[in-house]
Amino acid sequence: MARTIGSHGPKTMEAIRKAGLRLIFEHGYAAMSLRQLAAEVGIQSGSLYNHISTKQELLFVLVRDHINELLRQLDRALQGKQQPADKLRAFVAFHVSYHMTRKREVFIANSELRSLEPKNYEEIVALRGAYERRLAEILTEGVAEGEFEVVDIQVATFAILSLLTGLTAWYRPGGRLTKEAIVAAHEKLVLSGVAPGAKPDQARSSRAPFADIAARDGSES
Incomplete structure (x- = not known):
């Protein structure tokens, strides 16, 4: 029993x-x-x-609460940030840090989306859309102020989110790089990707600092 x-x-x-x-x-x-x-x-x-x-209710609640918490904590992370670059840096740092510690929630929210019934699916997609819009608004603001150069806001939004969320597939605690170094690497990737007029020689010269980080912090990703 x-x-x-x-x-x-x-x-x-x-x-x-x-x-x-x-x-x-x-x-x-x-x-x-x-x-x-x-x-x-x-x-x-x-x-x-x-x-x-029902089992369906449990899945819906788990996914809904995960995304609501994601939105709540993101809004808190963005508080006080005025410039688009500062907002984007805060977005990246939050997203990466959060996803390092919520692997199960992230996996289920993505892989089991197909298992939701139509009404539940629509509500979750709307919540995901709200999160995506936070990033799209930052990019749009940066382009308007001349801080960012983005060919297509929607494509850039999805590409950045895929890049940042992808770490859940390979990140393991206690690895070669510290959490701080991993966050810094993602910030560098995203910010340099939207920087206006980035030159190839500038991209090549940016590799050295991260070689130093990897050697100094000694953790495995």
């Missing part, structure tokens, strides 16, 4: 969320069952319905 930790209250719901996150990440949404989830939490299967009505 499952070890019962109580079928009511916020502690149990938090346990359900954590267990659901891990099980979906490890096995996939389709393969995870509510019976498996209940056993992981330590409650009877029927007790799950005191907190979630």
Whole structure:
């Protein structure tokens, strides 16, 4: 018989969320069952319905809360930033730092988007769009003020987000580079990519500082 930790209250719901996150990440949404989830939490299967009505609801809540938290923390990171370059640097630093510590949430939000029912899918896509617009607005402002040179704002937005989010596929804590060095490398990539009139010799000369960072910080990405 499952070890019962109580079928009511916020502690149990938090346990359900954590267990659901891990099980979906490890096995996939389709393969995870509510019976498996209940056993992981330590409650009877029927007790799950005191907190979630369906497996679909759990997935939706996990993804929705992840993106809402992403938006909340991003807005806080951008507070007080006036110049487009400062805003873009803050965006990159936040996005990279956040995604270093939320691998499961990021993976599920991306890979299981297809598993959401139409109404839930539309709501999540709208939230993702709000996050993308934060970056697009920074780029648009930078172009208007002559700080950035961007051929297409939408293409640049998607390309930058893909670059920054891609670290979840290879980043491992305790590696060769420190977190600070990884953030600095991404800042350099993004800011140099939108800088107006960047010359090839300037790009070549920018490699040396990061060789120094890699040697000095000694961590593996």
